[in-house]
Amino acid sequence: MLSAHGLTCVRGDRRLFSGLDLTVSAGEWLHVRGENGAGKTSLLRLLAGLTQPAEGEIRWCGETINRDDEDYRRNLLFFGHHGALKEDLTALENLEFASAMDGATLTLEAAMRALNRFGLRGREQLPVRVLSAGQKRRVMLARLVTRNAKLWVLDEPFTALDVKAVDLLSALISEHVTAGGMAILTSHQAMPIPGGRVVQL
Amino acid sequence: MNAILAVMRRDLLMVMRRKSEVLTALFFFVIVTSLFPLGIGPEPNLLRKIAPGVLWVAALLATMLGLQRMFSADHADGTLEQMAISPTPLIMLVVGKIGAHWLVSGLPLVVVAPILGIQFDLDSSALGVLVGALLLGTPLLSLIGSIGAALTLGVRGGGVLLSLLVLPLYIPALIFGAGAVEAHISGLGAGGHLSLLAAMLALAVFFAPWATTAALRIALE
Numbered sequence: 440m441l442s443a444h445g446l447t448c449v450r451g452d453r454r455l456f457s458g459l460d461l462t463v464s465a466g467e468w469l470h471v472r473g474e475n476g477a478g479k480t481s482l483l484r485l486l487a488g489l490t491q492p493a494e495g496e497i498r499w500c501g502e503t504i505n506r507d508d509e510d511y512r513r514n515l516l517f518f519g520h521h522g523a524l525k526e527d528l529t530a531l532e533n534l535e536f537a538s539a540m541d542g543a544t545l546t547l548e549a550a551m552r553a554l555n556r557f558g559l560r561g562r563e564q565l566p567v568r569v570l571s572a573g574q575k576r577r578v579m580l581a582r583l584v585t586r587n588a589k590l591w592v593l594d595e596p597f598t599a600l601d602v603k604a605v606d607l608l609s610a611l612i613s614e615h616v617t618a619g620g621m622a623i624l625t626s627h628q629a630m631p632i633p634g635g636r637v638v639q640l
Numbered sequence: 641m642n643a644i645l646a647v648m649r650r651d652l653l654m655v656m657r658r659k660s661e662v663l664t665a666l667f668f669f670v671i672v673t674s675l676f677p678l679g680i681g682p683e684p685n686l687l688r689k690i691a692p693g694v695l696w697v698a699a700l701l702a703t704m705l706g707l708q709r710m711f712s713a714d715h716a717d718g719t720l721e722q723m724a725i726s727p728t729p730l731i732m733l734v735v736g737k738i739g740a741h742w743l744v745s746g747l748p749l750v751v752v753a754p755i756l757g758i759q760f761d762l763d764s765s766a767l768g769v770l771v772g773a774l775l776l777g778t779p780l781l782s783l784i785g786s787i788g789a790a791l792t793l794g795v796r797g798g799g800v801l802l803s804l805l806v807l808p809l810y811i812p813a814l815i816f817g818a819g820a821v822e823a824h825i826s827g828l829g830a831g832g833h834l835s836l837l838a839a840m841l842a843l844a845v846f847f848a849p850w851a852t853t854a855a856l857r858i859a860l861e
Contacts, residue, residue: 487725490861513727521718527657528650539646540726540733566657 440464441486441590441621445495448481455481456640457494463590468612468622470630473640479625480520482640483594486623487517513542516588518596522579526568530554530578533567537582545585553584557607572599580604583611591615593624643728647736648743655744661706665745669702670752677759684761691760692770692821699749699774700810703781706745707806708799710737710789711856724860731853738786738849746778762821769824769834776837777817783841783848784809790855812840 440462447457455478463469471479484490486497488504488511496503499511524533531550538545554563557577567575576599583591591612597605612622613632624630655662676694677687714720714737723733753774754767762770788806792798820833 489721489725509727509729512725515725517722517725519718519721521716521721523718523722525650525654525717525719527654532650532653536646536650537722540643540723540728542643542727 440501441497441499441623443486443495443497446482446485446492446497447494448478448485449493450478450481459495459638459640461638463621463623465589465619465621466616466634468616468624468632468635470635470637471623471625471640472627472637473625477640479640480594483517483592483623483625484519487515487592488512489517514589515592516582516586516590517592517594518579518582519594522575524567524575524578527566529564529566530559530570530581531563533578534581534585538585541586543586549585550581553581554578556584557581558604573601573604576600577604580608580611583608583615589620591620591622591624593622595625597626597628641732643732644736644739647733648740651737651740652743655740661709662744662748665702665705666748666752668705669698669749670756672698672701673756674759687760688762688825691757691762691766692818692825694760695753695756695770695774695821696777696814696818699753699778700781700807700814702749703745703778703785704803704806706741707785707789708792708802710741710786711793711859712789712798715793715859720856721860724857730856731849734786734849734852734856738782738852741786742779742782746782750774750778762825766821766825769830770821772834773817773820773830773837776834776841777813780813780837780841780844781810783844784813786852787848787855790852790859793856793859813837816840 442462444460446459448455459482461469471482473479481490485492488508498504499508504511523537528536531554534550534553535545551563554560557580559574559577562570562574567578570578580596596608600608609631616622616632616634673695676690680686711720714723724730750771753770757767757770785806788802788809791805792802795801816833816836820830820837823833824830
């Protein structure tokens with residue numbers, strides 16, 4: 440379970456939000472909403488442990504998270520605005536490197552299956568730079584399948600995706616949540632996934 | 641350990657896909673060191689005297705060329721972010737990146753240095769000392785340089801700042817590296833200089849990755 444207590448985020452001399460409380464338990468997902476510049480991305484980066492809150496604390500299973508918290512990081516999958524993909528490497532190599540960083544072993548079969556699921560069959564061996572923006576996004580999202588993480592923190596996961604991929608991603612998220620996972624995401628669209636709560640910034 | 645190897649493998653793979661980067665540093669080294677004998681003319685005594693200094697200064701500048709790119713690409717495309725929150729400690733991944741930098745822009749210099757040394761009329765034992773000194777010194781340059789690369793990450797005009805920050809820190813390596821060859825030529829023996837270089841390398845292996853990691857975390861905030 441992830442909970443945040445009295446979170447305050449200060450960027451420069453602007454206070455984006457203060458005294459924010461939130462909880463996500465197994466089988467729940469949070470939809471973070473707000474205008475552009477309201478601090479959605481900042482909140483997600485705080486929750487991922489990339490930045491430190493000005494005030495307040497974030498707890499994972501009752502323990503305050505810190506930078507060297509291996510247990511928390513093992514359970515966390517964070518996608519930011521950037522795809523974290525290497526343009527010169529193929530989709531498959533990108534996926535393999537990502538899972539090597541996670542300390543997991545990814546079999547070729549599992550990697551291929553994940554890429555196929557995201558409609559990248561036949562493009563596994565192409566350098567990522569020749570793929571379209573949406574396809575790059577799909578390569579990144581393939582990590583949702585290969586990485587076994589309990590908590591998904593996704594920043595605008597639907598950007599650049601076509602209708603089919605949006606459906607696929609929504610299905611994946613609901614599957615993950617019904618299987619006892621947790622998800623926190625930002626999106627400007629209404630989300631067709633049941634069991635969610637909205638956090639308005 | 642696996643993570644270190646994975647990072648090195650990935651960085652080397654990317655260099656192989658885009659060979660210009662490794663070749664730039666190497667050609668820079670070759671051309672700069674070749675210009676001196678051409679400019680000074682055939683005066684073996686003078687050339688022998690300036691050889692260690694010229695080779696070392698060129699090596700310093702050649703390793704500097706690739707430094708700025710060490711973390712900037714990973715920073716720009718979000719990979720660094722993912723590294724920072726991956727279950728593998730960031731310091732391991734940093735060690736992998738430093739290792740890859742040395743393999744790409746340090747090791748090739750060590751390999752070609754003896755050939756370039758011949759232009760300066762160095763004899764074979766002096767060439768041996770030169771290679772030994774570079775073998776100890778170039779990893780030291782990569783390690784110290786990584787701190788500068790991490791500190792200037794995301795700074796506009798970081799390239800100039802990086803040189804200003806890192807070159808003064810390279811001075812001890814330059815003094816003892818070039819000094820080793822000079823001492824050998826003058827008959828004093830290079831042992832002392834090489835031991836000091838090795839000591840500095842041992843110190844840097846322990847502290848530089850740690851300092852670089854701390855600097856990267858600041859850059860990510």
